[in-house]
Amino acid sequence: DGGITQSPKYLFRKEGQNVTLSCEQNLNHDAMYWYRQDPGQGLRLIYYSQIVNDFQKGDIAEGYSVSREKKESFPLTVTSAQKNPTAFYLCASNHRGGQPQHFGDGTRLSIL
C-alpha cells in the first residue's frame, strides 16, 4: 500500500546529541513537510520541501535541519541546539499545489 513511513516510532536523545528522524513516502508526492506537536496542542511547521534539493524554513526551524536528496525521503535532524526537543514529530506529503496533506504515524522523541 502507498503511504508515509516514519521511523523510529520512539526515540531517545542524550544531552548534546543530534538525532535523525526518518520519513519515507511512496506516494510520488513532490512536497514533504515536518511538523512538531506538543501535548494538547496543534501542529507547528518546522520545515517543508516542495521539490528535491530545495527546502524552506517553517515557523519553528531553529534547532532543526533537513535534507531532500531524494523525492521519497525527507529526514529531519534534531540538533543539540534544540533545547526542548521532547515532542511528537509528524511528517506529511502531498502533490505540489494539491491538498490535503497525508501524514505518517509520527516519531515520539524524548530526552534521557
Next chain:
Amino acid sequence: GESVGLHLPTLSVQEGDNSIINCAYSNSASDYFIWYKQESGKGPQFIIDIRSNMDKRQGQRVTVLLNKTVKHLSLQIAATQPGDSAVYFCAEIPLDSSYKLIFGSGTRLLVRP
C-alpha cells in the same frame, strides 16, 4: 497573526447522537479548509475538505459547513460511534501560502457507550 482556533477543547456525546465540532478562523483570505482526525499515538487522518466557494460539503456520515460571513467552520458527525473518539483538528490554507497549513489546537471527542 492569523490563527485557527476551536471553541470547545472537549466534547462528550452519547453513542448514536450527532456531534458538532466548531472552529473559528481569522484569515478571511483563506481559500481551503480541512478537517483531520487524530487517534492516540497516530498521525492526523484526512476526513473532509471544503473550498471557500462552497458552503457545505457532505461525506460518509460527516458534513462540513463553512460560514464565511462569521469565519466559522463546523464538522458534523452523524450517528456518532465509539470509533469516532479522537482529537479533531481544523486547518486552513491562506491564499498567499499555497502549501502551508495552519492548524487549530484541536477538540477531543469522547463517545459515551
